[in-house]
Amino acid sequence: MIIAWAVSSFQDHPKNENQEEEPIDTLLEAKFDAATTRLPGFLTKIDQKTILKFYGLYKQAVEGPADSKKGPYWFETVARKKFNSWLANSQMSRSRAMEAYCELMAQLDTSWDPDAETVKKSGLWEKMPSTMGVIEPEMFDDAVVHPPTKLETETEKKWFAAMRVSDIDTMRTLLRNEPEIIEAKDQYLAMTALLWATDLGCDPVVQFLIENNVDVNAVDGCLQTALHFAAQCHRPLLAELLLQAGADRSALDADGLTPSECCDDEDLRKKLTP
Amino acid sequence: MSHGHSHDGAPCGGHHGDDGAGGSRPSVNDVQALVDQLRLAGVDVSNMPNIPTAPRDMDEARSKSFQFWSTQPVPQMDETVPADVNCAIEENIALDKVRAEPFSLPAGFRWSNVDLSDEEQLNELYNLLTRNYVEDDDSMFRFDYSADFLKWALQVPGFRPEWHCGVRADSNNRLLAFIGAVPQTVRVYDKTVNMVEINFLCVHKNLRSRRVAPVLIREITRRVNVTGIFQAAFTAGIVIPKPVSVCRYYHRSLNPRKLIDVRFSHLSAKMTMARTIKLYKLPEETATRNLREMKSTDVPQVFKLLTTSLKQYSLAPVYNSEEELAHALVPKKGVVYSYVAENQNGKITDFVSFYSLPSTVMGHTTHKTIYAAYLYYYVAGSVTPKQLINDSLILANREKFDVFNALDLMHNEKIFSDLKFGKGDGNLQYYLYNWKCADMKPSQIGLVLQ
Numbered sequence: 076m077i078i079a080w081a082v083s084s085f086q087d088h089p090k091n092e093n094q095e096e097e098p099i100d101t102l103l104e105a106k107f108d109a110a111t112t113r114l115p116g117f118l119t120k121i122d123q124k125t126i127l128k129f130y131g132l133y134k135q136a137v138e139g140p141a142d143s144k145k146g147p148y149w150f151e152t153v154a155r156k157k158f159n160s161w162l163a164n165s166q167m168s169r170s171r172a173m174e175a176y177c178e179l180m181a182q183l184d185t186s187w188d189p190d191a192e193t194v195k196k197s198g199l200w201e202k203m204p205s206t207m208g209v210i211e212p213e214m215f216d217d218a219v220v221h222p223p224t225k226l227e228t229e230t231e232k233k234w235f236a237a238m239r240v241s242d243i244d245t246m247r248t249l250l251r252n253e254p255e256i257i258e259a260k261d262q263y264l265a266m267t268a269l270l271w272a273t274d275l276g277c278d279p280v281v282q283f284l285i286e287n288n289v290d291v292n293a294v295d296g297c298l299q300t301a302l303h304f305a306a307q308c309h310r311p312l313l314a315e316l317l318l319q320a321g322a323d324r325s326a327l328d329a330d331g332l333t334p335s336e337c338c339d340d341e342d343l344r345k346k347l348t349p
Numbered sequence: 350m351s352h353g354h355s356h357d358g359a360p361c362g363g364h365h366g367d368d369g370a371g372g373s374r375p376s377v378n379d380v381q382a383l384v385d386q387l388r389l390a391g392v393d394v395s396n397m398p399n400i401p402t403a404p405r406d407m408d409e410a411r412s413k414s415f416q417f418w419s420t421q422p423v424p425q426m427d428e429t430v431p432a433d434v435n436c437a438i439e440e441n442i443a444l445d446k447v448r449a450e451p452f453s454l455p456a457g458f459r460w461s462n463v464d465l466s467d468e469e470q471l472n473e474l475y476n477l478l479t480r481n482y483v484e485d486d487d488s489m490f491r492f493d494y495s496a497d498f499l500k501w502a503l504q505v506p507g508f509r510p511e512w513h514c515g516v517r518a519d520s521n522n523r524l525l526a527f528i529g530a531v532p533q534t535v536r537v538y539d540k541t542v543n544m545v546e547i548n549f550l551c552v553h554k555n556l557r558s559r560r561v562a563p564v565l566i567r568e569i570t571r572r573v574n575v576t577g578i579f580q581a582a583f584t585a586g587i588v589i590p591k592p593v594s595v596c597r598y599y600h601r602s603l604n605p606r607k608l609i610d611v612r613f614s615h616l617s618a619k620m621t622m623a624r625t626i627k628l629y630k631l632p633e634e635t636a637t638r639n640l641r642e643m644k645s646t647d648v649p650q651v652f653k654l655l656t657t658s659l660k661q662y663s664l665a666p667v668y669n670s671e672e673e674l675a676h677a678l679v680p681k682k683g684v685v686y687s688y689v690a691e692n693q694n695g696k697i698t699d700f701v702s703f704y705s706l707p708s709t710v711m712g713h714t715t716h717k718t719i720y721a722a723y724l725y726y727y728v729a730g731s732v733t734p735k736q737l738i739n740d741s742l743i744l745a746n747r748e749k750f751d752v753f754n755a756l757d758l759m760h761n762e763k764i765f766s767d768l769k770f771g772k773g774d775g776n777l778q779y780y781l782y783n784w785k786c787a788d789m790k791p792s793q794i795g796l797v798l799q
């Protein structure tokens with residue numbers, strides 16, 4: 076293993092005193108390796124200048140900076156040209172030279188996808204925090220999940236999906252074709268897009284719906300208004316928007332509570348008090 | 350146990366200089382020469398860094414070959430160890446037979462102990478462990494061990510400086526790899542064994558996939574062997590030969606809005622945020638009225654309480670002194686939180702603790718960190734485990750944690766659904782090095798590693 080470790084990036088190249096020697100990224104190296112194997116196929120098709128560029132980058136990438144004192148004599152024209160091309164890159168880090176080499180190759184060979192070499196990600200052994208997944212109503216014993224009374228139409232499905240990702244363009248198109256969709260209710264909880272967008276915090280959607288004259292006092296099955304949702308989810312900005320659009324501070328939900336009575340955030344509560 | 354392979358089949362990819370540094374000689378046909386040079390140098394695809402895949406479950410692991418772990422004293426992946434076997438795999442080596450010299454590192458690198466009492470070195474280790482992740486990976490969270498956490502986990506009573514084992518580059522002295530070991534007595538079924546816990550294995554991202562991890566593991570093994578210890582316990586998210594138990598993380602939201610915002614969890618189409626917030630809301634006060642923060646003076650009672658309680662598990666730590674227990678459990682803000690219930694007679698009847706291990710949120714504009722509490726040790730004496738753990742949710746919430754995590758070990762699994770824990774997407778495997786024993790169910794595990 077020691078051999079491999081050493082050979083792969085550290086061996087046989089002169090130390091550069093000025094630069095921090097960073098180990099080379101494994102994936103970049105893989106990319107660079109792949110690029111070098113492609114060059115021979117192109118040599119007859121490219122001009123001398125480009126070849127020299129490749130040469131200079133290659134040497135810099137593999138060996139690091141050239142030693143200006145050790146170059147060939149000026150009369151050794153070809154060798155000198157190659158050497159100068161190498162010398163020209165001496166300020167580059169080895170990683171940078173590899174990247175530049177890959178970029179040059181990618182320009183030359185448009186069929187080559189450098190990122191294909193990086194499909195195998197490193198960091199595979201990494202210890203990663205576990206995450207939680209989807210919160211379903213079934214996770215709680217007091218869940219009341221009613222089977223849908225009315226299934227969503229295809230357009231309604233698209234409408235709610237676009238709402239969830241704040242895709243205003245799609246919503247605008249759907250609304251143009253079917254103006255009544257603005258008050259459509261979803262199949263699980265009978266909530267309009269405005270109620271959902273307030274609940275989930277899709278601010279641009281709320282803005283868009285208000286601009287299109289949505290009913291800001293529409294309610295869900297428990298008589299909750301958008302303002303009730305803004306109150307419970309602590310969304311002061313949306314509460315402000317809704318109030319400006321004429322939302323009712325004294326609307327009562329099925330439990331007889333106003334939005335402010337559903338709110339446990341001091342400041343927002345004050346703002347919502349009728 | 351020092352299986353001294355000098356080469357464990359590492360990929361030998363690499364560039365060999367074309368004609369030596371600086372020594373270009375004139376050539377007749379430039380283009381042809383270049384072609385030859387590049388052919389010589391051009392690395393064959395089969396020699397490219399061969400990045401192996403890390404198995405994340407038992408099935409994947411069964412079909413994989415383990416270049417390194419197959420050379421180590423661990424049970425085979427498909428081995429079923431009978432219930433009456435509970436012993437070392439390799440006999441202890443006489444101390445004068447243990448390899449005395451460190452495993453060699455390539456030229457340009459050296460072993461270097463990391464002294465965590467030195468602010469600068471502590472910070473270097475912190476950066477290596479937390480700032481050194483592979484970019485453009487699609488995972489969104491990373492552990493963010495704090496400096497205080499590292500000191501707590503690594504500088505336990507009786508720690509040895511040479512077990513905080515680092516690798517540095519000679520050229521710029523940078524810390525490029527680390528592995529840590531701490532002494533811990535562990536009982537496995539009916540045998541009590543002096544072990545170490547191995548943790549914080551880490552290799553600089555640019556040195557990954559070059560078989561550096563195996564060198565670190567061999568070297569720490571050697572350094573532990575020379576002190577006469579031949580067993581170790583550790584945990585990992587990956588599957589290698591062979592887990593003694595496979596545990597699962599569960600998560601209890603304390604701050605659901607934030608967890609959903611950062612996509613730590615998601616809402617189903619049937620669930621509103623408003624309802625989620627309501628369902629996860631916790632009372633302000635604990636149900637166990639006399640629960641209070643643990644103090645140093647509680648150590649002797651907690652020691653007795655916990656020592657007795659741990660006897661019910663098949664894999665559990667053994668605290669050899671009150672000092673060891675005090676280090677693990679006396680509260681340290683931002684690191685470990687412990688609470689006890691004391692009755693009118695001054696007797697401690699219950700005890701619960703959790704530790705703090707935040708995660709960094711990658712690329713989020715408003716939230717940088719998730720504050721996570723992890724359930725640690727507990728003893729429910731006068732109340733049910735369910736009430737005690739629910740109280741610890743309340744206490745963690747008071748301390749502004751966003752989520753409370755627990756493994757399905759000890760009695761935890763029975764209370765998860767009542768306390769609204771959701772199943773996580775990550776397993777945690779428990780391993781013993783150089784030990785062979787029957788597999789354990791998570792509920793048999795009483796050992797919690799950070």
Ligand SMILES: CC(C)(COP(=O)(O)OP(=O)(O)OC[C@H]1O[C@@H](n2cnc3c(N)ncnc32)[C@H](O)[C@@H]1OP(=O)(O)O)[C@@H](O)C(=O)NCCC(=O)NCCS
Nearest residue numbers: 200201202415416417418549551552557558559560561562
């Ligand atoms: C874990 C880490 C050190 C592995 O380094 P790497 O360069 O990818 O791995 P290497 O190529 O050097 O070695 C791979 C070998 O080490 C073993 N290995 C890797 N991670 C391991 C772990 N956490 N525990 C035990 N063995 C491990 C592999 O099984 C493999 O051996 P195999 O061929 O027998 O399967 C590296 O990914 C890292 O630093 N990650 C970030 C920190 C981290 O997540 N650490 C986890 C433990 S806290």
